[in-house]
Every structure is written in C-alpha cells, then in structure tokens.
Amino acid sequence: MVKLTQKGNGLYELDVKGYVCPHPQLYTVKSLEKLKPGDVLEVVFDNPSSNETITMACNKRGYKIIDKSSNGGVFVLKIQK
C-alpha cells in the first residue's frame, strides 16, 4: 500500500516500497504536484530502475534532488520542489 505522510513542517514521506514501474515515478511526480514550492518529499522505494527515471523527471520539472541514499535494495531520494 502506498503511504504518503507528513513528517514535519513542509516535509513529507512517500513510501512506495514493493511497487514496480511505473508506480514509484508516477506517485512521486503526482505527489510533488500537490506540494508547495520549497516543500521536501522523501521518496522511499525498492525498484532500482525508478531511481534514474525519478531523477530525470525531477530535473525536467526543476525539482531539486537534495539527497540520495541506498541500502540493501532500498532507495531514498530527498526532493525539494
């Protein structure tokens, strides 16, 4: 199940672990569309091929990747709108 939760002021987490393409990238872009400029979305996913697609989709829209990490097949991208 997809989880989108507020973690703090202007900080949100989207958990799409277990989801295969195109869900992680679609949920990321659609969630970011709902946020305010400056808000930060942490996307947690475990579908490796979504990593590059999400990064490129964000670059195209002017959203900034401010941090990225991966461990044991789980990726976290911190994106600022």
Add this chain to the structure above:
Amino acid sequence: MEADSETRRRLWAFGIIGFLLIVSVWYYAKNPMYIYLVAYTWFGFTYGVLQQWGRFCFASAWRDLIALRVTRMYIGIMIALVILGVVIAYLEVQGLSTFHPAPLGLHELLGGFIFGLGMVIAGGCATGTLYKSGEGNLSSATTLVAMMFSQALFVDVGGYFDKFLKGYVFKQPTVRVSSYFSQYGDAKYFIGDVLINGFLVVLILLGLTYFFVTRKDLMEQKAAAAATADGGNVSMTFREDLAGFWGMITASKRTAIAGALIGLVAGLNILVIQGLRNRFSMDNFGTALIRMGYTEDVSRTGRVFDPGYWYITSQEAQFGAWFLEKLGMNMRDNFFFGVTNGLPHPLNNPLLWMSFGLMLGAAVMALLSNEFKWKKPNRELFTFAILGGVLMGVGARIALGCNIGGFYIRAAGGDPGGWVFFLGMGAGAFLAVKGMTWWTERQLSKIDLDLEIE
C-alpha cells in the same frame, strides 16, 4: 554487520556464476553439441547483466516518454538498434547471419498494441520482466508465469490461432528493405537495412522526440530564465538546437552505454550461433536433439524453436505448454508447437536457458551492487501483474514476437514490420499510461493528508 551482508551477497553472486559454469561443463561433457545451449545461456547471462546495470527496459521507452517526458530509455533502445543493425549487415556480407524477416501485416500493429497495454500495466516489457524477476521482484515473476500460460493456451485452445496463422499471417509478404537495393551488391544491407530502415527511421523518431519533448522543455527553461511571462518570445538558435539534441542523447550516459553494449552483444550472439550451426552442420537445434536421440522434443518437422538470436516469449510459451502437457493436456495438436517450435524438455531448450541465464545475470549484478531484494506483490500489484502478463503473452503471439523478437531484432535487421510493432506498442502504451495515471491520482486522493494545493 554490513561487511557480513556484503560477503554474503558476493558469495551468492559468485555461487550463481559457479553454478552456471558447472552446468556448462556438465552439458559439454554430456555431449559437445550442447555447447550450442551453453552459448545461448551465457548470452542470456550477459543481457541480464547489461539490462540490470543500465536499467534497460523497453516498456520504459514509451511509458516514461508519455507519462513523464523522460526520454532516456527511448534513446537507449535507438542506440542499441542502430548498432545491432550495423553488425547484422556486416554478418550478412560475411554469410554469418541468422536473421530472417517475418510476415508483414496488421497483426503486428494489433499484437504490438495489446503488448503495449500489457507492458505498462505489468510494469515491464518481456525482457524487463525477466531481469526484474532476477532482482527479486516477485510481481515481475508473477507476470512471467502469466505470460507462459497465456501464450501456451492462446495458441492451442480452440484451434483459433492455427486458423489465424493459415488464414491471415502466412498470406502476408515478408519484406526486407535491402531486397529493394540488390543492384548495389553487398552494400544493399548497409543502404536498405542500416541506413533506411535503421538510421533514417531512428533519426526521424529522435528528431520528433527532441522537437515535441526536449525542445519544449528547453524553451520553458529559457523562458523562465528570461522571466518572460508566457515564453512566447523565446526562440532557439540552430547551435542551441544542436546542443540540445546532443544533450538529449547523452542525458543518461549509463543508458546510452548499456544500449551500445546490448547492440554489440546481440550482434555477437548471432555470429556465435551461426558459427556453431556451421560447426555442427545444422540450421536448427532440433537436428542436434534428433542426433542425440531426443526425438520427442522436436516438432513434426524435426525442429524446435531456435531463431538464432535474442528472443524471449516463444520459449516461455514452450515452458507453459510443457507444464500443461505434464498435467495431461495435449499441447502438440496445434501448428505453433506441433509443426514449428516443438515442445522440448526444459533441460533441452536452449532459448529457455537463455531466459534463465538472463534472470541469473540480473541477479548477480543486483547482488553485487546491493540492489537485490525480494519484493512480494500486494493484491493490487498481483492483479496488475496477471493482467499485464496475459496481455503481453497474447500480444506477442499475435505479432509473432515481443519487444525483442517482434521489434528490436526485426527493425535492426531491415524488416519494417518491427516498426509496425513499435507503433502499435506506442499506441497501447499511450492508452495504458492514461489508465495508470488515473489510477495513481485516484489512489493518492484516498490518502487523507492535509496537503496545501498550489
């Protein structure tokens, strides 16, 4: 703890490679003709390594372009296609090509459309499904099983597929662009197949992608930088367009390199298989199976499925049918298995070993890069996996091939039918992307979160 886990991952990765090496030696010791099956296996392994490393999935080409305006995979497959085209043309001149065009007709458009719907719903094309299964994705593995059985049943039940083949497909012409340039001798392959059916079409498609996607984005960025309200006054110089086009091609170096390597390996695959066919004086592995005494494995014409190049779906259909036969069904009373492709035991099926090798190659790569993870599908993903798998299976059989055998190899070898399939695949992907976007928005709207809307 972290060091332990890394050691464990490496042990698994090298264990898989060791297993494949032992299997290779065992086959060779059993009979030297099995080197043919071993060669297919290791080519599959290499495709798996490259696909996992380059995140190379043909579904992503249309889907991410339509859904997210991300062009990386679209470009990757075009690079792979042109390079394979050059290699095939060279091998044709040397008399070492296994390529053969397929009947050209509307079945490729229809099959491509159904396949395109399926690949977006399932979350991966036929090869993407294999390599993602190797990454531990059980949703993709579910799709794989659905593809096996949907194909096997589709070509057998009711005899409708036989009627479709005999009544329509076999009446269609086979076309290879080089055949229109016979006056140029051996250069016909480079002029017709590489330049016209390959490079020219690729250039047009990339030009359209640049014009309608990347250029638009660049104009928007330029307008934003110039702080013009609507961007209407912004224009691009020729030099900027050239730089923009090149930037689009090189935006994802990893994808571009993976595409180039996949093209080369797919070409080498053809060369090695043809070399082995020459070595064993055969044009199909069915001959080797008969010589080894496995007469039950081959079709009535003494053949098994053995295209001589990278292929995905038909061997999956064979595995599904082999399993159903074990359950008591008669799976040989049809044209697909009974006459052309046979039903070899999985251990005697070189193409099935290629698919298995692809999964293992992806698993090794995922383990070494710490990206392997078992992922169980929830009910939603399970439904998508089955539906997508059935659609891909049916689409691939109607078109006589998937994104590899139906599009990639065909288009690279000078068969315009490959592009017909690609067009159908794009139309199917477009419709499925609309559906998936609607589904995503619907799911997000259910999440009770006080988001401030712009």
